[in-house]
Amino acid sequence: MTGLSDSFQRPINYLRISVTDRCNLRCVYCMPSSGIHQMSHQDILTYEEIYTIARVAAELGISKVRITGGEPLVRLGLPELVRMLAQIDTIDDISLTTNGILLGGYAAELKQAGLRRVNVSLDTLKPDRFKNITRGSGNLYHVLEGIATAELVGLNPVKLNMVVMAGINDDELLDFGSKTLSDGWHVRFIELMPVADQEAAASRFVPVSDMRKRLEQLGELEPCLPDVGNGPAKYFRFPNARGTVGFITPVSEHFCFLCNRLRLTADGKLRPCLLSNDEIDLKQPLRNGISLSGLKQLIEETVARKPRRHQLAEGYVPKDRPFSQVGG
Numbered sequence: 001m002t003g004l005s006d007s008f009q010r011p012i013n014y015l016r017i018s019v020t021d022r023c024n025l026r027c028v029y030c031m032p033s034s035g036i037h038q039m040s041h042q043d044i045l046t047y048e049e050i051y052t053i054a055r056v057a058a059e060l061g062i063s064k065v066r067i068t069g070g071e072p073l074v075r076l077g078l079p080e081l082v083r084m085l086a087q088i089d090t091i092d093d094i095s096l097t098t099n100g101i102l103l104g105g106y107a108a109e110l111k112q113a114g115l116r117r118v119n120v121s122l123d124t125l126k127p128d129r130f131k132n133i134t135r136g137s138g139n140l141y142h143v144l145e146g147i148a149t150a151e152l153v154g155l156n157p158v159k160l161n162m163v164v165m166a167g168i169n170d171d172e173l174l175d176f177g178s179k180t181l182s183d184g185w186h187v188r189f190i191e192l193m194p195v196a197d198q199e200a201a202a203s204r205f206v207p208v209s210d211m212r213k214r215l216e217q218l219g220e221l222e223p224c225l226p227d228v229g230n231g232p233a234k235y236f237r238f239p240n241a242r243g244t245v246g247f248i249t250p251v252s253e254h255f256c257f258l259c260n261r262l263r264l265t266a267d268g269k270l271r272p273c274l275l276s277n278d279e280i281d282l283k284q285p286l287r288n289g290i291s292l293s294g295l296k297q298l299i300e301e302t303v304a305r306k307p308r309r310h311q312l313a314e315g316y317v318p319k320d321r322p323f324s325q326v327g328g
């Protein structure tokens with residue numbers, strides 16, 4: 001194995017795989033109000049195609065894979081993909097990002113298939129508010145049940161991602177913070193990115209510096225190391241808490257210098273950066289019978305095209321695809 005690194009000497013060892021553009025929720029901060037144009041089934045990579053790309057990427061040095069979407073659990077047979085990816089020797093970490101609605105029914109099978117850990121999006125603990133944030137499409141109790149089942153079957157850690165929005169859920173910061181003390185939750189507070197509705201995002205934006213000040217009403221936040229991974233979150237702990245508090249600052253303080261990722265969209269485009277429109281098609285070359293060394297070259301080319309950093313702070317928001325199609 002040679003190991004991949006980009007033109008800024010960042011090691012690239014992490015592939016995020018979006019397995020579907022479909023989602024069973026319609027979250028206001030993620031989906032545009034106009035809805036999205038759905039990909040057709042023939043456009044979506046098959047599990048075999050995803051496996052081939054992951055295997056070649058692993059030969060180049062990818063050792064961590066995260067499955068995302070859309071909502072990955074709405075794609076039928078997801079545990080089978082996990083099983084296939086788990087057979088790739090050099091991939092040592094398979095994780096999932098999900099809204100948790102279907103997690104309760106799948107957690108045990110996913111764990112058995114080789115899934116190690118899971119991140120669940122959870123923006124509120126109030127059922128009515130959950131309905132509003134998801135435009136009426138979701139039931140909070142299904143998510144809470146999914147989280148409990150994931151913990152029970154040994155997916156570890158279960159991390160909860162809360163996108164904090166002024167006037168929508170920022171009054172729950174302390175409730176989420178308290179859960180790191182009472183229930184050992186690992187909560188990551190994420191700054192709202194202007195990917196669905198730029199104007200609304202500007203007025204709803206809460207910087208991590210504010211979140212942190214408010215959370216410190218519960219006690220001093222002591223820096224700590226993450227249990228696994230070396231992602232973009234900075235981690236802290238309240239004194240004697242079992243759980244952790246993470247902060248993710250895509251807007252107020254980019255962390256692109258740490259970026260170790262490539263992103264594969266459900267329709268087979270490999271993206272060097274979440275927040276740029278650039279992408280290289282792998283699907284058509286695969287379906288045209290490209291050799292494995294040809295596929296390797298396309299992956300290396302994508303790595304070489306990784307930009308130094310995204311331009312959100314300068315007001316640049318990629319518009320070619322809705323966020324839910326790239327797999328945040």
Ligand code: SAM
Pocket residue numbers: 023029030068069070071072097098099119120121161163190191192193194195196323324327328
């Ligand atoms: N459906 C899955 C889920 O809900 O976790 C996976 C896809 S979702 C696009 C991945 C992550 O992107 C979620 O944690 C979500 O909260 C985050 N996200 C979506 N829109 C965002 C925004 N405008 N700002 C910050 N994070 C966002």
